[in-house]
Amino acid sequence: MQGDVKRLSLILLFAPFALWIVLLIILPHLGMVYLSLREKVAPRVYEFGFGNYIDFIQEPIYWNTLLRTGSMSILVTVLALLIGFPIAYYIAKIAGRRSRGALFLLCLIPLWVSDLIRAFGWILLLRETGVISTSLQKVGLISEPVEFLYNDATVIVGLVYTVILFMIVPLVSTLDGMDDAMVEAGYNLGGSGPTVLRRIIIPYAMPGIVAGCIVVFMLTAGSYLTPILLGGKNSSWFTEQIYDQFITRFNWESGAAFGFLLLAFTSLVVWAGLRLTGQNLANTVAKN
Template sequence: MARSDAGKLSLILLFTPFALWLVLLILLPQIGIGYLSLREKLGPGEYTFGFANYVDFIREPIYWNTLLRTAWMSILVTILALFVGFPVAYYIAKIARQRSRAALFLMCLIPLWVSDLVRAFGWIVLLRETGLISGFLQWIGLINGPVELLYSDLTVVIGLVYTVVLFMIVPLVSTLDGMDDAMIEAGYNLGGSRFTVFRRIVVPYAMPGIVAGCIIVFMLTAGSYLTPILLGGKNSMWFTEQIYEQFVTRYNWESGATFGVLLLAFTSLVVWLGLRLTGQSLASTVAKD
């Protein structure tokens, strides 16, 4: 009996920090944002509740066009991160020697040793008009003068893929590492080509890791702020910039909260559609044992 009570107490003590973190830093802020989004300002210090903020959002094309553009760019970044991350993850999990896997994984972690701000400024040093790439192209004679490579959608996509690709690699390595090599050998023994084995054996087995990585990367990309602003400049048109403008520049917390709720709802809808199209579920991807 005492041993059972001690086990329950240990479980409670271990779970309490996570529960507090979940409630105080995730649940309560989301409830507060939802509450603010439903407040309609009638005058100084006068509020009522309704959906006027959501109606104003729908009536302003620049807002929902920016939201759709952010979603499309985030999907593009997710696809590119998958194409870049899958070969790396497959090599680490199935080809590299056991001793070198830790070193390769550590190399993937190196970009996370510095903040998003430092990584973004690193790209600025490389791509600005007086940057290293422009100077190198002039030195080898491909261009006659400085060229500005910043402040475009391509630059933003490159910076975001570089930032989030690790979050695609980690779940893929975890999934592929559990695949028995005998499955691949059996595919070859049955006459399958490399492409056939990859399409009919490797990809279906790795699908939970693919979906989990895509969910993480998409949500991180859609909620990114520093990289699109610094690398895209005034041309970035990222939805998080609209949220920042409402909260900080205009001090319109009701509209800012509305934008935040809509971003969460829209990205959650995209994730749900992705799960439906792939036939996966959160239980078999993010929550896979």
């Protein structure tokens, strides 16, 4: 009787999660698979095949955009790690208990507003008549307005600002469990700061680094608003190609195929990253 009660409790506990997985992830993906394998041969006439994927391979602009999106997403991930790691280490190991909450609150501020509002905030700062250009003119550093928008650097800055919290949180979670005696022992044995960082701190924080990099990379590669608004017509982001197929061309079959190609590509990059770092997804998620 007691075993039946425990089993029922376990089923009721996991039922909402299972329904969420099935209804919002598995079924929509199965529907997208079905759409991606439909080839339009005549008005309202379809056949099953891989024509949508072949069209992607045969059009250089599509896979060049995918590769460009992947490379810039990797760059954003690296920058987020370089900026976020010192912040996470300070919060976890240096800051006092009272100040940790305030520092976390500062990191959470960007999430209080939507991606759209954050992007327009950057536009107000960086446009030709924006705050930065106007201020530089007033102090005499430039003689005429300068347009800081609509280039790759602006897109990268906006994306790093958007995703850096998702790098900091897993790093803080991992570094918080590191015993300070490990660092002290490293210095007592004659290790310098860079040596202690390379031999002790980074290996210990590796699960958090990998977890943060995976989340940041996937969010960046799947971003749409920030690259479009900050990059303008000069932006070449693969999510824009997917949007164009779905909304502009009403070609849901190609849009579904492009979506799965993006998922496959990002999954391949994550797998390669796990192989290079010697980590595995199960241990990384479990430790964080």
